[in-house]
Amino acid sequence: MASKFTSDDIVPHQRFTDVKYENNEFLLPIDGYQKVDLVSLEEAMKPIEKYVDRSIQEKVYIAKKRCKNPKDNLTQDESASIQIYTMESTEHEQSLYYNVNKTLRKEDRRQLVPYFPYLKLILTALWKLPAFNGRVWRGVNGDLSKKFEEGDSLVWWGFSSCTRHLNVLESQEFLGKEGTRTLFTIECSNGKLIKDHSYFAHEDEVLLLPGVELRVAGKVRPAPGLTIIELKEVTDGPVVLLKPPFTHDNSQRHIESTGYASEEVQRLVQQLKSSDKEFENGWLSLETANLSLADGKAIVKALETNTNVEKFSIESQNISMECLDYLVDSIKINTRIRCLYFIGKDDDDNDGSYLVPVCTRTLINTLNINKTITRLEMSRTTITDHDIKMITDMLKRNSRIDGLYIYRNPYLTVQSALYVSELLKVTSTITSLSFYGKPNINDECAIPIASALKINSTVDDLIMFHSQISDRGARALGEMLSQNHTLTSLSLNANQITDAGAKALAEGLKRNSTLRFLHVKDNHFTKESTGGKALQAAKSSKLTIFFG
Incomplete structure (x- = not known):
């Protein structure tokens, strides 16, 4: 059950659940705002001050102070325009996002005119962010299933706040796990990940732009009171419903x-x-x-x-x-x-x-x-875990790819490592694999990949350096080396392996005669430490170990 608030409390995260206000209808495109001049956030707020929180200029001040060095090549005002969008007001109906979205959903496009300077600023900012292509979630308490039928096309006219992680919506501060709920799983192509510009960075928010056209791909009821509606973004529609912020x-x-x-x-x-x-x-x-x-x-x-x-x-x-x-x-x-x-x-x-x-x-x-x-x-x-699943499923049937290199992708989790490990168990073509990156690739990723390589007979080159692999992962890799007879090169530079992990690798090397190159520099042991000496003592005459 969702948390309770008094009327004097700020209820957080309501922008994630305001889908209940969408009428799903096709309206005239959002147009005209792109013709106004790009101004500061202070100036952009002036035409709409009477519609929103009376302390809006205070929020502008705070947002800009928090955006002194914005990422993604955004200006301070551009980054702050996103930040202030995510801020809540004490009274929900005075929040900036509430009023912007309410006006975007109106049939009379003339009512958007006071919002043009702000739309110009925030959409210019969002246009600079790379497109997010993957699965996102949003939801609402209540049953909206009757408004969505498979095959239907619809439009969401407000900015649509989504999260990449279902467990965020299921937390008590959002929807919880009980009661009547409608969850939307959306396969988007042009979402904008605003984490680096949001007031609530931990929400990992993906913003769908106004005028996003969607198609209902499915609807299920997996549990009493819960409806999940699957939507897919339409990218080939004949009409551009949101004009770009350029003249x-x-x-x-x-x-x-x-x-x-x-x-x-x-x-x-x-x-x-x-x-x-x-x-x-x-x-x-x-x-x-x-x-x-x-x-x-x-x-x-x-x-x-x-x-x-x-x-x-x-x-x-x-x-x-x-x-x-x-x-x-x-x-x-x-x-x-x-x-x-x-x-x-x-x-x-x-x-x-x-x-x-x-x-x-x-x-x-x-x-x-x-x-x-x-x-x-x-x-x-x-790319996300969902993308990796689709790609590895395809590669299980594709007999031509021999080099697969997936590294430094910040949105991947251990789930992607599991998908890759399942691929390794059945592939007959992949000979070279890179799967690494800080801070998300760690022991939990190394362990299933090492396990799969115990039975894999094609991969001869494995690169898992510049990651967070420690002694647990090293032990799994050591066990793999004792059984694998295909791998000739293993790169583990710049991880968190200590002497204990090095000794575990050494135990595997004692029963391995095929490895030719082992890269272990920039870990927490040296050539002269006990772990380094154990590796040297265990290696075959054909193996070269690179300590740095």
Whole structure:
């Protein structure tokens, strides 16, 4: 049962349950706000001060103080515009998000005009964030099942607050686990993960933008009083229900007239068409930011005539999902591509950190058709456990991928390791596996992978460095080494292994004659410590151990 509050309390998290106010109807698109000037958050609040909390400017002050160094290349005002959206007022109906969403749901679009400056600011901010592609949840106390029938199309006009984790909604401060409830599981393509800009970072909130079109994919009642409605975001509708926060200035007219979004893309296209020497090594690293569908079409067209590119790396910050989907779909028939990469930027990069999305369903369709891709790499992406499940299920049937590299993906949990371990038990092709990253890859991930490798007969290279593996994980890997007769290289650099874990690895090495390279530098033991000496004493003459 949900927690009780008095009328004087601030009831938290109500934006996650305001789906009850959605009428699901198709209305006129959200348009016009993009034409106003981008102003400060203080200025954006002035036209709507009479509709919201009288202390709204105080909240503006606090939000901006909390957003002095925002991530994702947002300005202070842009980040604060998201932060203030997530703040609650003492009286729910005075909360900013309540009034914004109430007005977005009205048929009379003229009532949105006072909100235009704020919409311009927050949507400009959200447009800069990478798209989140995966499964999210939201819900409400009560039974809404009669409003949703399988096959129906509907629109949610307000900003839709969701969470990636069902247990968040089932906590007492949200919906609880008892009573009449309706839960929505939503497969979204263009969500925005706002954790780094929210007042409540622990909620791991994914925000669906206003005007999101959804299709009802299913409806079940798994328990008395509980209805789960499955929704899927529609991305190919004929009408854009939320106009982007940009005006048709000179640069935009240039885009429309040429079909390219920037001079940088035009130069790339010309290089591809002329088989420029830059691509003689077979690499195409797509690093241009803010790629649009027009960009994707131009690049794909140029790739049709280029005979050099065999390795395609998508590294574009803020790439549109339409562009990404088009690029990946085009590879179905490009038989020259051998390796496909999705790579974001790390915190260590001088030009900032960002994640890239992965259009998982399109990727799966492409890999099912393309007979030449043998390497798949996903690093610093927005993939979730659900994506990994879909990909590993496909790879169980795909006999061509021999290199699978999944690392530094912040949203993965031990569940992904379990999916990968199940794949390892049945694969007949994968010879090289990378699965690592701090802080989420740990002993609980290493243990099932080590267990699967006891029976795997194809993987000869395992990389699990730069993770949180400690002695428990090392013991599991040591047991694996005592039974595995295929692995030739094991990389465990930069983990949390101590002398005890090193000794456990050594015990496995005593019964292993196939390992040739073991990398263990930057752990909590040295070549001269007891664990290091145990490894040296146990190794075969063919094994080289790299301590640092």
